[in-house]
Amino acid sequence: MIEVLDSIPVELDAESLMKACRIQPMSDDADAFQSLIDKALAIARPKAVYREAFIEDRSENTVVVDGVTFTSSVLARNLANVERVFAFVATCGNEMDQANLPSDDFLAEYWWDQIKAAALGCASRYLSEHLKGRFRVDKTAQMHPGSGDAEVWPIQQQKELFSLLGDVRGLIGVELTDSFLMVPNKSVSGIVFATERDFHSCQLCHRENCPNRTAPFEEKLWSEMSGKPVKLAGHA
Numbered sequence: 001m002i003e004v005l006d007s008i009p010v011e012l013d014a015e016s017l018m019k020a021c022r023i024q025p026m027s028d029d030a031d032a033f034q035s036l037i038d039k040a041l042a043i044a045r046p047k048a049v050y051r052e053a054f055i056e057d058r059s060e061n062t063v064v065v066d067g068v069t070f071t072s073s074v075l076a077r078n079l080a081n082v083e084r085v086f087a088f089v090a091t092c093g094n095e096m097d098q099a100n101l102p103s104d105d106f107l108a109e110y111w112w113d114q115i116k117a118a119a120l121g122c123a124s125r126y127l128s129e130h131l132k133g134r135f136r137v138d139k140t141a142q143m144h145p146g147s148g149d150a151e152v153w154p155i156q157q158q159k160e161l162f163s164l165l166g167d168v169r170g171l172i173g174v175e176l177t178d179s180f181l182m183v184p185n186k187s188v189s190g191i192v193f194a195t196e197r198d199f200h201s202c203q204l205c206h207r208e209n210c211p212n213r214t215a216p217f218e219e220k221l222w223s224e225m226s227g228k229p230v231k232l233a234g235h236a
C-alpha cells in the first residue's frame with residue numbers, strides 16, 4: 001500500500017544554516033538570510049511517499065520487488081538476507097520552488113537551496129522515524145539510484161523505482177525528468193532496508209571533494225560489492 005506523509009514539521013536551525021553558508025551573525029547578510037528562513041517556515045511543506053514491498057525473486061545482479069525488476073549487483077548483495085523493503089521518495093516540497101526570491105540575486109538563490117536541503121532533511125528524518133515506529137525496524141540503511149559510482153545502481157532505474165510508487169507527482173509533487181533527475185531538486189528517492197551493518201553509497205563512490213559525503217570511500221567494500229577489481233581514484 002502506498003502511503004503519503006504530508007504533515008511533516010519544518011524545523012530549521014537558522015544558526016547552523018548560517019554557519020554552513022559562512023554568514024556573519026548580526027550582519028546585513030544575516031538579516032537577509034533570516035528573512036529567507038521566515039519565508040521557508042511560512043511556505044515549506046516537506047513530504048514523503050513510501051510503499052512497503054516484498055522481494056519476490058533475486059539473482060546475483062537483480063532483485064524483483066513487487067513485480068518490478070532492479071538491476072544492480074550492489075543492491076542484490078545488500079538485500080541478500082532481506083524479504084521486505086520500503087521504496088520511497090522524500091522532498092522539500094514543490095511549494096519552495098514557487099517562492100518569490102529577489103530577482104537576479106544568486107546569493108539568495110544559493111541560500112534558498114541550502115534551506116531547501118534542510119527542509120528535505122526534515123522529510124527524510126520524519127520518514128525514517130515513521131518507518132521505525134510503524135514497522136518496528138530498528139537499524140536500516142538506504143540505497144538511491146544514481147548514488148555512488150554510476151554502476152552501483154544506475155540512475156536510469158529511477159523509472160522502475162517511481163513505478164512502484166504510482167503517481168508520485170500527483171501524490172507529493174515530485175516529477176522525474178527525462179534525464180531521471182527529480183524536481184524539486186531537493187528530493188531523494190530510494191529503498192530502505194533492515195540491516196545489521198552500516199552502509200552508505202558514499203562508501204562506493206570515487207568522487208573526490210564532495211561536500212555531501214557521509215562516509216569515506218572504501219576500496220575493499222567497493223571491490224566486494226561490485227565484484228570487480230579495485231579502481232584507481234579518479235577513473236570512472
Ligand code: SF4
Nearest residue numbers: 148202205210212213
Ligand atoms: S560522495 Fe557525494 S556524490 Fe558520492 S555518493 Fe556520496 S554524496 Fe553522492
